[in-house]
Amino acid sequence: MPELVTALPVLALVAVAGYLLGSIPFGIVMARLFGLGDLRQIGSGNIGATNVLRTGNKPAALLTLLGDAGKGGAAVLIARAVFAEDAAQVAGFAAFLGHCFPIFLSFKGGKGVATWLGTILALAWPVGLAACVTWLVVAVLFRISSLAALAAAALSPLWAALLGFAPYAGLSVALAVLIFLRHRANIERLITGDEPRIGDNK
Numbered sequence: 001m002p003e004l005v006t007a008l009p010v011l012a013l014v015a016v017a018g019y020l021l022g023s024i025p026f027g028i029v030m031a032r033l034f035g036l037g038d039l040r041q042i043g044s045g046n047i048g049a050t051n052v053l054r055t056g057n058k059p060a061a062l063l064t065l066l067g068d069a070g071k072g073g074a075a076v077l078i079a080r081a082v083f084a085e086d087a088a089q090v091a092g093f094a095a096f097l098g099h100c101f102p103i104f105l106s107f108k109g110g111k112g113v114a115t116w117l118g119t120i121l122a123l124a125w126p127v128g129l130a131a132c133v134t135w136l137v138v139a140v141l142f143r144i145s146s147l148a149a150l151a152a153a154a155l156s157p158l159w160a161a162l163l164g165f166a167p168y169a170g171l172s173v174a175l176a177v178l179i180f181l182r183h184r185a186n187i188e189r190l191i192t193g194d195e196p197r198i199g200d201n202k
Contacts, residue, residue, distance in 0.1 A: 022098025
C-alpha cells in the first residue's frame with residue numbers, strides 16, 4: 001500500500017464515488033442500446049463483454065469491454081489527479097467491487113476481469129501490460145478465456161513486485177482473490193473439462 005496521506009473521510013467519499021462509477025452496468029446499457037434484450041436472460045446471464053459477444057454483436061461487446069475497463073481506469077485516474085496515490089488505489093478497488101456487486105442490479109454483477117484490467121493499467125501500466133500479455137499467451141495456448149483471466153490475475157502481484165511496483169502488490173493480491181471467487185463456477189468446469197473454449201459455438 002502507498003503511504004496514507006489522504007484524510008479518512010475523504011477516502012470514504014472516494015470509495016463511495018468509485019463504487020457508484022463501477023456499478024454502471026455497461027453490458028446492460030449496450031444490450032439495450034443495440035436492441036439485444038435483457039443481457040441477464042442471454043447466454044450465461046453475465047453482464048460482461050464476453051456474454052454480450054455471445055449475441056453476435058461485436059460492436060456492442062467492444063463498447064462493453066471499453067466501458068467496463070474504462071470505469072476502473074477512470075476511477076483511478078480521477079482520484080489520483082484530485083487527491084493522491086492512496087485515494088487512487090481505494091477508488092480502483094471500489095470500482096471493481098461496484099462492477100461485481102452493483103447497487104443498480106441488486107448487487108448481482110459481473111466477474112470483474114475488464115474492470116480489474118482497466119484498474120491496474122491506470123495504476124501501473126507496465127503491470128497492466130504484463131497482465132494483458134499473460135492473458136494473451138494463455139488464451140492462445142489453451143483457447144479458454146476464463147483460464148487466461150485467472151492466470152493473468154494470479155500473476156499480477158508477481159509482475160507488480162518484479163517490475164518495481166511493490167506498493168500495488170497488496171491490492172493486486174486482493175483483486176486476484178476476488179476474481180478467483182467470482183470464477184468459482186468456471187474453475188469447477190475447468191477441473192471437469194467442461195469449460196467452453198474460445199470460438200466454441202455453445
